[in-house]
């Protein structure tokens with residue numbers, strides 16, 4: 001594929017906040033943007049030259065969308081692979097639909113990770129009721145039951161404290177294909193976002209340490225403070241995965257640091273990731289610009305860190321008492337606000353994030369505490 005320079009048109013399948021941030025970076029760099037998403041209120045669509053507001057399976061619309069794009073990418077996993085493969089027949093689709101196929105299904109993803117000898121938490125596939133007993137024997141309890149498809153932010157998951165909980169929990173999740181996974185005693189969570197070009201050049205962003213609340217990403221600290229050995233191993237694993245998948249684009253690898261010091265791969269996302277949003281304000285190149293550079297066939301950008309940074313999600317809960325006090329929030333030095341343009345705040349819905357840049361993480365934490373007080377009142 002010849003490089004697609006500014007002025008070319010980038011097609012984004014999916015129009016959520018990841019598409020919005022990619023569209024913003026693409027427009028900054030002089031690209032045109034097409035967004036394909038069935039949601040009329042798609043956060044990305046307002047930044048696009050054109051919004052293709054159709055179901056993901058609408059072939060005629062997909063065909064016309066493709067003819068208006070020079071290269072196509074996707075911004076979330078729950079798109080039918082058939083649609084993305086159909087697009088690939090018309091225009092380059094990067095990362096390849098095959099990578100989407102692996103990453104959108106936990107069973108395929110775990111099988112891939114096993115083939116790559118990546119360390120993962122003990123797990124057992126459950127495809128039918130007859131598999132439940134074996135899963136309990138293999139994994140034991142406490143464990144987590146996770147649906148193979150369509151799970152995110154702790155959705156499609158159930159905690160299994162005792163063996164008797166498994167069958168009702170599996171039925172409660174719809175009796176769909178799932179995995180039972182050992183509940184790991186977590187010391188920390190971290191992630192690696194890796195960019196890879198068609199020529200095989202790779203760049204890994206600085207490693208964030210991530211904190212979750214109720215299964216949803218809450219905040220990140222960069223640098224992680226977890227030490228060179230752990231960060232180095234995470235980067236090596238991320239590069240090996242990206243190379244094995246022949247990735248062109250960016251991919252996030254989520255890790256658990258288990259008691260005993262073992263680093264386990266939790267899951268993969270073949271796209272920018274919530275835990276990589278700090279790169280927008282904290283790195284020379286953002287994860288979205290890197291995605292654009294990789295899929296457009298341009299040289300990868302410099303992924304290095306410009307400043308210690310804390311990033312925190314803003315969920316719809318911040319609207320519980322009405323509109324948050326943006327004036328006070330924006331009076332905090334070093335705070336950068338990113339809102340996704342969503343009009344209906346709902347509890348746990350990701351509405352935006354802020355990052356705090358400061359000479360040290362201790363100072364960033366102090367400012368973040370003040371920001372949280374403002375958002376809670």
Ligand code: AMP
Pocket residue numbers: 121144146151152153154155181182183184185186189212215216254266267
């Ligand atoms: P996931 O949707 O798989 O990324 O899980 C969301 C969050 O749930 C993770 O970031 C962890 O905080 C927690 N979690 C998921 N799987 C496990 C596990 N096997 N052991 C302990 N905690 C887990």
